[in-house]
Amino acid sequence: MSKECCPKIVFLDLDGTVWSSLDISAQKPPFRKVSENKIVDFEGLPIELNFGVKEFLIWARRNRLKVYSLSWNIPEIAIEALKAFEIFEMFDGHFIEYHPYKGMLMKKALNNLGLDVKPCQIVYVDDRDMHLENVRKEVGNVVFIQIGVDVKHFLELKSVLKNLLRDKCV
Numbered sequence: 001m002s003k004e005c006c007p008k009i010v011f012l013d014l015d016g017t018v019w020s021s022l023d024i025s026a027q028k029p030p031f032r033k034v035s036e037n038k039i040v041d042f043e044g045l046p047i048e049l050n051f052g053v054k055e056f057l058i059w060a061r062r063n064r065l066k067v068y069s070l071s072w073n074i075p076e077i078a079i080e081a082l083k084a085f086e087i088f089e090m091f092d093g094h095f096i097e098y099h100p101y102k103g104m105l106m107k108k109a110l111n112n113l114g115l116d117v118k119p120c121q122i123v124y125v126d127d128r129d130m131h132l133e134n135v136r137k138e139v140g141n142v143v144f145i146q147i148g149v150d151v152k153h154f155l156e157l158k159s160v161l162k163n164l165l166r167d168k169c170v
Contacts, residue, residue, distance in 0.1 A: 005120035006169035007161060010060060011070040011106055014078055016127035017147050020048040024081050025074040031084035039084045049085050052154030057090040059158050069094040070106055102131040103138030125157060
């Protein structure tokens with residue numbers, strides 16, 4: 001393999017991927033941290049950070065991968081949850097809008113960031129594949145990794161990306 005498909009950017013879904021809530025927009029802020037990987041909303045409903053997220057974000061930064069959230073949520077609520085988990089600043093940026101068009105959102109993110117990357121250099125991580133067709137229509141044949149199917153958790157994701165970096169970046 002050549003460097004032309006070396007991973008450079010990771011887009012992470014939030015709901016069901018980064019955290020246990022399947023719809024953070026339905027939770028009631030303010031959020032309060034109750035342990036290292038758990039917050040509760042105003043009504044006391046718990047949301048857990050999924051296994052290995054922080055370790056993955058630290059590893060990605062050390063390995064010069066840019067990591068952005070890509071989420072269909074009410075931005076203010078999702079951002080408040082990211083801050084409550086103390087991971088907001090561990091991302092390189094956030095692309096959160098309240099609509100299901102993740103392909104359009106990813107394309108907008110790439111344009112706004114001025115990133116000139118090939119689709120094969122983009123890794124899109126989500127717990128569902130329902131947006132994949134739209135992403136590939138708008139952006140191209142990105143690398144898709146489904147949490148819970150292709151990998152069980154973020155430490156496995158780290159291992160998969162390590163292998164991609166080793167195999168495609170030489």
